[in-house]
Amino acid sequence: MARMKFLVDAERCIECNGCVTACKNENEVPWGVNRRRVVTINDGVVGAEKSISVACMHCSDAPCMAVCPVDCFYKTEDGVVLHDKDLCIGCGYCFYACPFGAPQFPQAGAFGLRGKMDKCTFCAGGPEADRSEAEFKKYGRNRLAEGKLPACAEMCSTKALLGGDGDVIADIYRERVVRRGKGSEVWGWGTAYGPGKAGAQPPAGGKS
Amino acid sequence: MRRAALGAVVFAAFFLAGCGEEQQVTVYKQGKYQGKPDTQSWTNDPPGNQLRGSTWTKGDRGSWESAINQRAMGQHEDRRIYQQ
Numbered sequence: 203m204a205r206m207k208f209l210v211d212a213e214r215c216i217e218c219n220g221c222v223t224a225c226k227n228e229n230e231v232p233w234g235v236n237r238r239r240v241v242t243i244n245d246g247v248v249g250a251e252k253s254i255s256v257a258c259m260h261c262s263d264a265p266c267m268a269v270c271p272v273d274c275f276y277k278t279e280d281g282v283v284l285h286d287k288d289l290c291i292g293c294g295y296c297f298y299a300c301p302f303g304a305p306q307f308p309q310a311g312a313f314g315l316r317g318k319m320d321k322c323t324f325c326a327g328g329p330e331a332d333r334s335e336a337e338f339k340k341y342g343r344n345r346l347a348e349g350k351l352p353a354c355a356e357m358c359s360t361k362a363l364l365g366g367d368g369d370v371i372a373d374i375y376r377e378r379v380v381r382r383g384k385g386s387e388v389w390g391w392g393t394a395y396g397p398g399k400a401g402a403q404p405p406a407g408g409k410s
Numbered sequence: 411m412r413r414a415a416l417g418a419v420v421f422a423a424f425f426l427a428g429c430g431e432e433q434q435v436t437v438y439k440q441g442k443y444q445g446k447p448d449t450q451s452w453t454n455d456p457p458g459n460q461l462r463g464s465t466w467t468k469g470d471r472g473s474w475e476s477a478i479n480q481r482a483m484g485q486h487e488d489r490r491i492y493q494q
Contacts, residue, residue: 204475276443286445329446346451349464366482374486
């Protein structure tokens with residue numbers, strides 16, 4: 203069973219913001235809302251500067267789903283966290299709960315009035331008819347229903363941002379790390395050691 | 411007497427009006443998704459050549475997943491370019 207995930211390779215990200223632009227363009231995201239953004243640490247420090255592209259990580263146990271007072275979130279069978287904008291009341295609880303700052307709120311009127319929440323959909327649309335105009339207007343393009351992957355990952359020029367089934371992209375990343383010999387600092391047994399050993403005990407003192 | 415009866419009717423109508431009102435808000439069940447149902451990606455027809463998407467058998471989740479996974483392997487430039 204596929205479980206859709208993003209994986210960002212900090213060794214490769216060059217802070218070009220191509221993913222941000224691809225997302226804005228593909229989903230026609232309104233002004234003031236960024237479903238994806240690039241975060242850089244140690245900016246300007248030679249050898250220590252690292253960038254990663256951040257959006258909704260489609261958590262397996264999503265805190266936004268847990269705190270939503272109107273229960274407008276749901277998870278698709280392929281592990282994508284989506285929400286119903288017709289139910290959202292724009293309270294902002296999900297924004298405070300999310301460790302990645304993924305939920306975004308458009309300014310819906312004067313005096314800083316907050317609109318309904320908008321976030322990365324893994325290019326999977328929302329609860330409207332697939333590939334319909336209503337779905338595009340509310341949630342953006344449904345690329346998964348076209349047999350495609352998210353625009354940000356497919357557009358990434360250095361392939362720092364990988365998107366797709368967690369097992370597949372972990373395999374790609376692992377082969378890459380083995381070949382170059384560094385940059386394996388990604389958490390998770392499956393990502394580090396591959397599938398088939400999920401039940402095995404990690405080495406003592408290692409990250410789980 | 412008639413005035414008192416009329417008063418009682420108006421009083422009753424005024425104070426009992428709320429009893430006939432139906433609840434107009436969604437009844438939330440904690441922890442359950444309350445929104446509209448969504449369809450699954452593999453239940454759609456493949457878009458064909460026009461949108462340059464993948465091809466799968468409509469309704470077959472396995473074929474959709476293998477099409478998506480094959481597309482995901484396109485992100486493995488080392489295999490795509492050097493190990494063909």
